[in-house]
Amino acid sequence: MSPNPPSSRALPPLVRIEGVTRRFGDTVALDGVDLDVRAGEFFALLGPSGCGKTTLLRVLAGFETPDSGTVSLDGRDLRGVPAHRRPVNLMFQSYALFPHMSVEKNVAYGLARERLPRAEIRERVAAVLATVGLTAQARRRPHQLSGGQRQRVALARAIVKRPRLLLLDEPLSALDKNVRAEMQLELKRLQLEAGITFLVVTHDQEEAMSLADRIAVLDRGRILQVDTPVELYRHPQGRFVAGFVGSNNIFSGHLLPSGGLDVPGVGVLPAPVGVGSAAGLVAVAVRPESIQVAAADAKGGEGLLHGTVLDVSFHGGSSRIAVTVPALESPVLVTASGPATVTAGTPVALSWDPSSAVLVETEETTWKTGGQAT
Structure with a gap:
C-alpha cells in the first residue's frame, strides 16, 4: 500500500x-x-x-x-x-x-x-x-x-x-x-x-x-x-466501505457502556470502550487477520466465539478459514499465517483484541441478528 x-x-x-x-x-x-x-x-x-x-x-x-x-x-x-x-x-x-x-x-x-x-x-x-x-x-x-x-x-x-x-x-x-x-x-x-x-x-x-x-x-x-x-x-466509514475494501466480519448489536458489543443470541463480543455513544443497533467490523483461532471443545473452552471450521483454503503465505457459529447467518472469516493448523469439521474458539473492532455504522432500524462476512 x-x-x-x-x-x-x-x-x-x-x-x-x-x-x-x-x-x-x-x-x-x-x-x-x-x-x-x-x-x-x-x-x-x-x-x-x-x-x-x-x-x-x-x-x-x-x-x-x-x-x-x-x-x-x-x-x-x-x-x-x-x-x-x-x-x-x-x-x-x-x-x-x-x-x-x-x-x-x-x-x-x-x-x-x-x-x-x-x-x-x-x-x-x-x-x-x-x-x-x-x-x-x-x-x-x-x-x-x-x-x-x-x-x-x-x-x-x-x-x-x-x-x-x-x-x-x-x-x-x-x-x-x-x-x-x-x-x-x-x-x-x-x-x-x-x-x-x-x-x-x-x-x-x-x-x-x-x-x-x-x-x-x-x-x-x-x-x-x-x-x-x-x-x-x-478505519472504514460505513458498512459498505468496510465490506468493499478488503474482507471484513461485520457484527450487529448494542454497544455496552463498559465496552463490548452485545449480539443477540451470541453474547458480548469485544469492542473498545468509547467506540461511540450511539443508541440502538450498531455494526462493528473485525478484519479476518485480527482474529485468532484455537482448537476448542464446541461447548466450552477458551475464546469468545465457538464454532466449527467450514472450509480451509491455502494461499501460499496465508490460509483463509471459514467458521460457522451458531446464531450467526454468515461464517466468520479468519486469516492465519502459513498453513492452517485446523481442518474442516474441527471445533474452534475465536478471539480478538477489543481495539481491533471498528464501529462502521449506526442504525436505529431493526437489523437481522448476527454477523456478516464480506
Whole structure:
C-alpha cells in the first residue's frame, strides 16, 4: 500500500469538483459529488460497476456535461471548455492503438495533429519511449507486442502530450494476473518520473490500494470516504466501505457502556470502550487477520466465539478459514499465517483484541441478528 506523500498535503488542489450531479433519465449517476485531487498525486476512484466512477472520469475529460455543479483545474472553470482544449488526457481501457501504425507513430499521433515541429516530435517521442522501456520496439506494430507492451504504448501516447492530469479507465483489466502486478509497479514508477497527476478508475480494491496515494470510494453516485489506503483499511466509514475494501466480519448489536458489543443470541463480543455513544443497533467490523483461532471443545473452552471450521483454503503465505457459529447467518472469516493448523469439521474458539473492532455504522432500524462476512 502506498502512503500519501507528505509534500502533497500542503499543495492546493489541482482538480476541484463541487456539487456535481449527472442524471441519465431516471438514473442518478452522480449525486452531488465533492472532491479535491492534489497536484502530483496518484488518485483512485474505487467502486463497483454502476457506482458512477466512469461517469465522473468522463465529466473531467469533457465527454460528459454535468447537470449541476462545477469542475475546475488549476483554478480554471472547465465548464464550456471542450475535451480537446483541456490539459487532460484519457487513457482508454481498450488502449485504442492504431493497428497500421508503428509504436513511434502511435505515440507521435497526437503531437502531429497539433502540428508541432518534426524535430520536437521526434525528441519527445524518443524520450517517452525510453521512459516506458520501448525504445527497441519503436518500429513494431501493435500486433507484434505483448499485452503489457501495448499498455505501455497507450500510456506513452497519453503522457507525451504532457497533460496536467492523466485519466486512466481500468487500465490494467485486460492484462493477466502476473503482468498486471508488474504493470502496477510500472505505472507508479512512470507517474513519479513524469510528474503528472494520475487519476485512475478501478473496481479492483487491491489495485487501488497498491497504486494510489489517496482513494475515493463511490457507491450509487456518492463518495462515501476519501482517505489514504492505510486509513481506509484501518478505519472504514460505513458498512459498505468496510465490506468493499478488503474482507471484513461485520457484527450487529448494542454497544455496552463498559465496552463490548452485545449480539443477540451470541453474547458480548469485544469492542473498545468509547467506540461511540450511539443508541440502538450498531455494526462493528473485525478484519479476518485480527482474529485468532484455537482448537476448542464446541461447548466450552477458551475464546469468545465457538464454532466449527467450514472450509480451509491455502494461499501460499496465508490460509483463509471459514467458521460457522451458531446464531450467526454468515461464517466468520479468519486469516492465519502459513498453513492452517485446523481442518474442516474441527471445533474452534475465536478471539480478538477489543481495539481491533471498528464501529462502521449506526442504525436505529431493526437489523437481522448476527454477523456478516464480506
